[in-house]
Amino acid sequence: AQKVTQAQTEISVVEKEDVTLDCVYETRDTTYYLFWYKQPPSGELVFLIRRNSFDEQNEISGRYSWNFQKSTSSFNFTITASQVVDSAVYFCALSGNTGGFKTIFGAGTRLFVKA
Amino acid sequence: NAGVTQTPKFQVLKTGQSMTLQCAQDMNHEYMSWYRQDPGMGLRLIHYSVGAGITDQGEVPNGYNVSRSTTEDFPLRLLSAAPSQTSVYFCASSRNDRADQPQHFGDGTRLSIL
Numbered sequence: 001a002q003k004v005t006q007a008q009t010e011i012s013v014v015e016k017e018d019v020t021l022d023c024v025y026e027t028r029d030t031t032y033y034l035f036w037y038k039q040p041p042s043g044e045l046v047f048l049i050r051r052n053s054f055d056e057q058n059e060i061s062g063r064y065s066w067n068f069q070k071s072t073s074s075f076n077f078t079i080t081a082s083q084v085v086d087s088a089v090y091f092c093a094l095s096g097n098t099g100g101f102k103t104i105f106g107a108g109t110r111l112f113v114k115a
Numbered sequence: 116n117a118g119v120t121q122t123p124k125f126q127v128l129k130t131g132q133s134m135t136l137q138c139a140q141d142m143n144h145e146y147m148s149w150y151r152q153d154p155g156m157g158l159r160l161i162h163y164s165v166g167a168g169i170t171d172q173g174e175v176p177n178g179y180n181v182s183r184s185t186t187e188d189f190p191l192r193l194l195s196a197a198p199s200q201t202s203v204y205f206c207a208s209s210r211n212d213r214a215d216q217p218q219h220f221g222d223g224t225r226l227s228i229l
Contacts, residue, residue, distance in 0.1 A: 009155070033215045045158075045205065045220040052215065091157060095214040102173065103218065105150075105157040 002027045004094050006106035013082050014114050021077040021109045023092030029053070032096035034068065034075040035103070039089040051075060082113045117141050121206050121221035128196045128228050136191040136224050138206030144219070146212045147189040148173070149181065151202040152223075158205065164189055165212045196228045 003026040013019045025034065036048040049059060051068050059066045063080045079086050089110045095103040122137045140147065148163035150173075160173030164183040178200060180192040189208075193200060204224045209216035 004157075006157075031214070035217060037220075042222075043203070044222045045207075045218075047217040047219070050215065050217055095216075097214060102160055102163065105159075107155055107157040 002094055002096060002104045004092050004104050004106035006092055006109050008109045010110045010112065012112040012114065015084060016081050018078060018080050019082050019111065021090050021111065023075045023077065023106060025073050025075065025094045027094060027096050029096035032094060035093040036066065036077050037091045037093060039091065041087065045091070084113050084115050087111055087113045119206055119208055119219050119221035121224050123224060124222065125225050128226065130196060130198060130228060132196050134193050134196065136204055138189045138191065138221060139187050140208040141187065142208060142219065143186060144208035144210055145186070146209045146216065147183065148207050149191045150205045150207065151175065152205060153202050161191065198228045200226065201228045202226060
């Protein structure tokens with residue numbers, strides 16, 4: 001069975017702090033894909049990044065970075081120098097060959113960034 | 116570009132009523148799906164479709180029907196609304212059903228069942 005765990009329900013930081021959102025996954029697939037989505041207060045979900053199981057290179061995009069470690073089955077997301085606009089719910093998701101390629105989402109982490 | 120369009124944005128129903136949530140995409144995506152979002156539970160897959168004329172059940176299909184007569188449209192029907200179906204519903208699409216495809220989401224429909 002596939003599972004995604006985001007143990008942090010809510011995180012609150014002050015602007016300019018760095019923050020890491022944790023994501024731990026379970027899968028028996030050898031080929032799988034991990035995603036992060038952002039849901040701002042307006043409600044829509046926005047795709048942020050995809051990582052495949054064969055590529056453990058860390059990814060950096062501006063203030064965002066992602067650390068994928070197969071050894072610990074984790075795909076953590078770090079926001080550097082957080083801003084109020086980063087306040088949102090962030091979802092980690094997993095998709096693999098098992099179960100017809102359906103995407104499994106974690107419960108989400110709500111991030112509050114205070115000015 | 117409209118992307119994925121959901122209507123209505125808000126709806127209040129009484130227990131036992133039926134209704135259809137509309138979803139349309141203009142990206143010629145093969146794969147479409149419906150999720151419900153409940154507090155602390157993330158997004159759970161209700162039904163999905165890999166192409167016109169093909170639908171299948173997701174994790175929580177009971178109480179819902181879908182059809183896919185065209186590539187563009189994927190309506191979700193609540194047959195007899197129950198308070199447990201109070202939720203935020205998201206329609207999503209992707210280019211195909213491959214595991215590497217990110218999904219494009221609509222803005223959601225907030226549904227309350229009294």
